[in-house]
Amino acid sequence: MARKLKMRIWRGDADTGALQDVTVEANEGEVVLDVIHRVQATQMGDLAVRWNCKAGKCGSCSMEINGKPRLACMTQVASYGDEETITVTPLRAFPVIKDLVTDVSFNYKKAMEIPSYEPPANLKPGEARMQQVDVERSQEFRKCIECFLCQNTCHVVRDHEENKKSFAGPRFFIRIAELDMHPLDILKNRKQKAQEEHGLGMCNITKCCTEVCPEHIRITDNAIIPMKERVVDVKYDPLRWLGTKIRKREGIV
Amino acid sequence: MSGVFSPTRAKIKERTLRTDKWWLQPAITFGVLISFVIYATFRAFENKYYFAEPLVSPFYSPCLSTSCVEGASLFGQPFNNQYFGIGISPALFILIFPLGFRMTCYYYRKAYYRAFWMSPPACAVAEPHTKYTGETRAPLILQNGHRWFFYFGLIFNVLLTYDAILAFRDAEGHWGHVSVGTLVLLLNATLLWLYSMSCHTCRHTLGGRLKHFSKHPVRYKLWSWVSVLNHKHPTFAWISLFGVAFADIYVRNVASGAWTNFYFF
Amino acid sequence: MEFLPTQIDITKEPMEVGPTCHYVMGGVEVEPDTAAAVGVPGLFAAGEVAGGMHGSNRLGGNSLSDLLVFGRRAGMGAAEYVKSAKAVPVSDAAIKAAAERIQAPFTRSGGENSYSLHAELQEITHNLVGIIRTGAELKEAIEKIAEIRKRSANVSVAGGRKFNPGFHLAFDLDNMLLVAESTAKSAISREESRGGHTRDDFPQLDSKWRQVNHIASFDGKEVTVRKQPLPALPKELFDLFDVHELEKYMTADEIAKGGAR
Incomplete structure (x- = not known):
């Protein structure tokens, strides 16, 4: 059941x-990436688009479809009305390279700024042990496919280019949370760094990162807010701070 | 030009290309919250119709000033009814606590930052502000004090639960009676407990701050339960807000004589 | 089970399924210890691009261990190589020829569309070099692939060189043709069924064929395939198996020898 689909690319x-404006054939069951490929093959041979797995797992085909940040390979054409025009644009938070392709190197720079996992110095390879309940907690954050839709939709950098230097973004807050909740990570000051260097305080928890996440990671509830509370423990809560001076309290480092 | 109109970004003139009704949710939030604020302000300053034995309005409990009507003050009257010649409603001494709890709540923050401050109005819709510093400086850095309001909120939950228990009496003070008012106050207290227990700070305090769940099985269990409630925190935030407003409306109408508090037995 | 993006609940309604190519078992012939490509100094290959690792069929999950082990070996092999290697001299003429070749698709107009050729090649390999193969179909495939190769010399591309997928595809086509032709010619040579290779006209596993690899090479015009004997299983590995298990796969001669010493 092929039909004519109106698109704006x-x-x-x-x-x-x-x-x-283009008109392209769309078959039953096709996703937006399929029709973009058909446009490319038949009408715009040099249309630039990044894609890879077509299964929602590589995070390459991030773009904005009718204004919403989405993976093109996971967006059914049928989810739009028969007469609706589908508008596709590149991600609007990052510098555009060509057509639907943007330069996402901002995210890789931020990734390098996050201090990595630091196990105790005397922990030998093969000796690390974790209980299942502790593993499960960070498992959710490990589902991240780095499509950077959260980074793209976050208004802190999307609407304020100047904040890019001081704000790591939701994808890296889940990384920080994962490490701060890791039972074997002993790096001190992760919380302070999150607040002072990675811009956790810039987040006003408006939850758009969670709304666009194709892996349904509860970024705000399970990573950002817990990190904000942990920051309060070390920076804004005199009683807790006093508690750490009197006796060692777990987790507050 | 900043944001999506920055020089390096794709040249698209629209603030958003969203075609759905993205403005509807913030508009509803704005409407409901502003109605509540207007009603609550009116009631806080009204200074009457808040007590009808055995029912007391949650806006006026505990009633701590010398202007409180007889029977409404269960914990004494440490405040005067006026300071510097200005009459002050007893509601004003206490409302800062529940108000502060909701103002600093992680869910309400999302709701009003979107609906009132339009920062952002909806996802992938450019906000109107040219500068943005988030919650890094005064006054918004005070949002980090949410836990203090949470603690005070718990005290208020205990007090309002006590008020609900007292409502198991008739107007003459005899125990063992249930009226519509009893159910209203009981429902209000229950919803407030659900709202508080589902709070992100509560989740953090009970277990979220731990690095090893495995070493703290009891706290892990509590954390798991609160996590289930936490999923519904926005829902509890709204229905408990309606609960409080409705409890006050009910008591006001009974106290003013407009409604009769029907006793089941 | 629910497939979210398609909104099909397979417990309630039928689901369409079909075979796809998801892995290429063959690849660049490499030295196992250094991952250095045989006959091409300075080229190192690991992972799906390298051949010989997974026998006749890759098991799920094995490509990950392949990457970890042979990726490390390739890295170390390359590091060792550059210590002694000198820069390979490249003539100006070769550079000029390469530049012209890259520019060529832009200078033609009205030529072949790289996307259409790609689709046709997919169609040929899917239908004729797919799951169940026959000699006649493979022969047809080889002829058709040669036809596509001729047409691919006349690809024309619109637009500029910057991030132009049609332009990239014009060159990827050469590689795809190489893989398709090597696969088809190796498949027609192997007159048995084994692993991922099923010949309808030779449905049985034949232990003689286990001793042979097919090595494809390209002279710039077409692929030629030659047989190359496989090293015999070393004795220490041979001894790890129950001999009756090995009898299913090895010839009587191999069993009698009991592995290579």
């Missing part, structure tokens, strides 16, 4: 660009 580069 943003084409251009860093200097200029515009939405271009």
Whole structure:
């Protein structure tokens, strides 16, 4: 049951660009990436689009479809009305390279700024042990496919270019949370760094990161807010702070 | 030009290309919250119709000033009814606590940052502000004090539960009676407990702050239960807000004589 | 079970399934210890691009251990190689020829569409070099692939060189043709069924064929395939198996020898 689908595809580069109207055939069961590929093969041979697995697991085909940050391979054409025009644009928080492809290197720079896992110095390879309940906690954050839809939708950087230097973004807050909740990680000051260097305080928990996550990671409830509470423990709660001076309290380092 | 109109970004003139009714949710939130604020302000300053033996309005409990009507003050009257010649409603001495709890609540923050401050109005809709510093400086850095309001909120939950228990009496003070008012106060107290127990700070305090769940099985269990409630925190936030408003409306109408508090037995 | 993006509940309604190519068992022939490509100094290969690792069928999860082990070996092999290797001299003429070759698709107009050729090649390999193969179909595939190769010399591309997938595909096509032709010619040579290779005209596993690999090479025009004997199983590994288990796969001669010493 093929049908004619009306689309508007943003084409251009860093200097200029515009939405271009196309009509393309769409078959039953197809996703937006399929029809973009058909446009590419039949009408716009040089249309730039990043994609890889077509199964929602590689995080490459992140784009904005009718204004919403989504994975094109996981967006059914049938989820739009028969007469609806589907508008696709590149991610709008990152510099555009060409057409639907953006430069996401901001995220890789931020990734490098996060201090990595630090086990106790005397822990030999093969000796690390974790209980299942502790593993499960960070398992959720490990589902991240790094599509960077959360980074793209977060208004802290999407709407304020100047905040990029001081804000790591939701993807890296779940990384920090995962490490801070890791029973074998002993790095001190992860919480302070989260607040002072990675811009956790910039987040106003408006939850758009959680809304767009294709892996349904509860970024705000399970990573950002717990990290904010942990920061309060070490920075804004005099009683807790006093408690750490009197006797060692677990988790507050 | 900043944000989505920055020089390096794709040149798209629209603030958003969303085609759904993204403005509806913040509009509803704005409408409901503003109605509550207007009603609560009116009631806080009204200074009457808050007590009808054995029912007391949650806006006026505990009633701590010398202007409180007889029977409403269970914990003494440490405050005067006026300071510097200005009459002060007894509600004003206490409302800062439940108000502060809700103002600093992680869910309400999302709701009003979106609906009132439009920061952002909805996901992937450009916000109107040119500068943004989040919760890093005064006054918003005070949001980090949510846990203190949580602790005070627990005290209020105990007091309002006590008020609900007292409502198992008739107007003459005899125990063992149940009226519509009893159920209203009981429901209000229950919803407030659900709202408090599902709170993110509660979840953090009970177990979230631990690094090893495995070493603290009891706290892990508590954390798991609270995590289930926490999923529904936004729902509890709304229905408990309606619960409080309704409890006050009920008591006000009974106290003013408009409604009769029907006794089942 | 629910497949969310398609909203099909397979406990209630039928689901369409079909075979796809998800892994290539063959690949660049490498030295096992250094992952250095045989006959191409300075080229190292590990993972799916390297051949010989998984026998006739890769088991699920094995490519991960392949990556970890042979990725490390390739890295170490390459590091060792650069210590002694000198830069390979490249003539100006070769550089000029390469540049012209890259520019060529832009200079043609009205030529072949790289996407269409790609789709046709997919169709040929899917239908004729797929799960169940026959000699006649493979022969047909080889002829058709040669036809596509001819047409691919006349690809024309629109737009510029910046992030142009049609342009990239024009060159990827050469590699796809190489893989398709090598696969088809190796498959037609192997007159038995084994692992991922099923010949309808030779449905039985034949232990003689286990002793042979097919090595494909390309002279710039077409692929030629030659047989290369497989090293015999070393004795220490041979001894780890129950001999009756090995009898299913090895010839009587191999069993009698009892592994290589």
